[in-house]
Amino acid sequence: MQQGRLKDCSILLLAGGRGQRMGGQDKGLVEWHGKPLVAWPHRIARQLTDDLLVSCNRNQLSYAAFADRLVADDEADFPGPLAGIRAGLAVARHRWLIVLPCDAPLIDEALITDLYEKARAEPDIPVMTRRGTQWEPLFCIIPVMLANTIENAWQSGERSNRKILLALQAGALDLAMDDPRLANLNSPELLAQQAPPSGT
Numbered sequence: 505m506q507q508g509r510l511k512d513c514s515i516l517l518l519a520g521g522r523g524q525r526m527g528g529q530d531k532g533l534v535e536w537h538g539k540p541l542v543a544w545p546h547r548i549a550r551q552l553t554d555d556l557l558v559s560c561n562r563n564q565l566s567y568a569a570f571a572d573r574l575v576a577d578d579e580a581d582f583p584g585p586l587a588g589i590r591a592g593l594a595v596a597r598h599r600w601l602i603v604l605p606c607d608a609p610l611i612d613e614a615l616i617t618d619l620y621e622k623a624r625a626e627p628d629i630p631v632m633t634r635r636g637t638q639w640e641p642l643f644c645i646i647p648v649m650l651a652n653t654i655e656n657a658w659q660s661g662e663r664s665n666r667k668i669l670l671a672l673q674a675g676a677l678d679l680a681m682d683d684p685r686l687a688n689l690n691s692p693e694l695l696a697q698q699a700p701p702s703g704t
Contacts, residue, residue: 510620512599514555516575516592517545518585518642519567519606530563532606536689537700544609544701546570552616555597558606559588585642586665590658593651599627605642610685610701619645622677630669633686634676640686641666644674 519532519542532542542558549556558571567574575591585605592601600623602616615633622631623645630650633643642665646654650672657668679686689698 510552510602510617511554513553513602513620513645514557514592514596514598514600514648515549515553515602515604515616516557516559516589516596517542517549517570517604517606518588519558519560530560532558532560533563533566536609540566541609541689542567542570542606545604545606545611548611548613548616549602549604552613553598553602557592557596559591584663586654586658586663586668589646589665590651590655593646593648593654596648599648600645601648602645603642605688607688608643608686609689610687610698611643612685612701615643615685619643619677622675623647626675629673629675631675631677632666632669634678635681635683635686638681639666639670639674639676641669643686644669 533540536544554572556572557575558567559575560567561576564574573595575588575595577587577591579587589603592603600620602619604611619631628647630644630646633640653672654668662668687698
């Protein structure tokens with residue numbers, strides 16, 4: 505495979521949730537404008553890395569088409585996105601791991617590369633997107649060298665990715681409050697209201 509443009513960066517798409525707001529459906533496979541939801545962030549991430557991971561806990565055969573490797577939670581009953589992030593950090597082949605949710609179909613290449621450039625400027629800390637005072641912890645980039653620290657926090661009972669990254673002195677990629685790229689389309693109503701990205 506041709507090396508991705510972000511040559512020292514793995515990318516993880518989070519698709520391992522319970523899908524409660526989707527009535528228990530596997531959110532990443534819900535169809536939106538003719539494609540499964542995970543296909544939309546995949547179309548951006550695929551060209552940027554040669555280490556594309558998908559965190560999923562069911563329907564692995566369907567998700568395999570969207571990843572170089574699949575990862576899964578090591579605990580049952582959907583313990584939350586931090587479980588998927590831990591699984592991604594454990595196998596990521598590159599210096600950084602970019603984390604993106606599967607229900608954010610409006611992300612673009614600029615968002616990912618801005619995260620990456622911010623991380624390169626401050627290479628020892630994680631970076632999260634932020635809108636005003638609101639952190640967006642599932643749009644982030646994490647130095648893989650912090651995997652053990654994050655694992656220790658998990659083993660101590662912490663389940664919030666935001667709290668862990670803030671404790672690690674996370675930097676911020678500040679975005680406008682109404683930046684549409686961070687839209688989480690995690691319910692049928694939100695999917696029905698949103699048009700697809702231009703040019704698709």
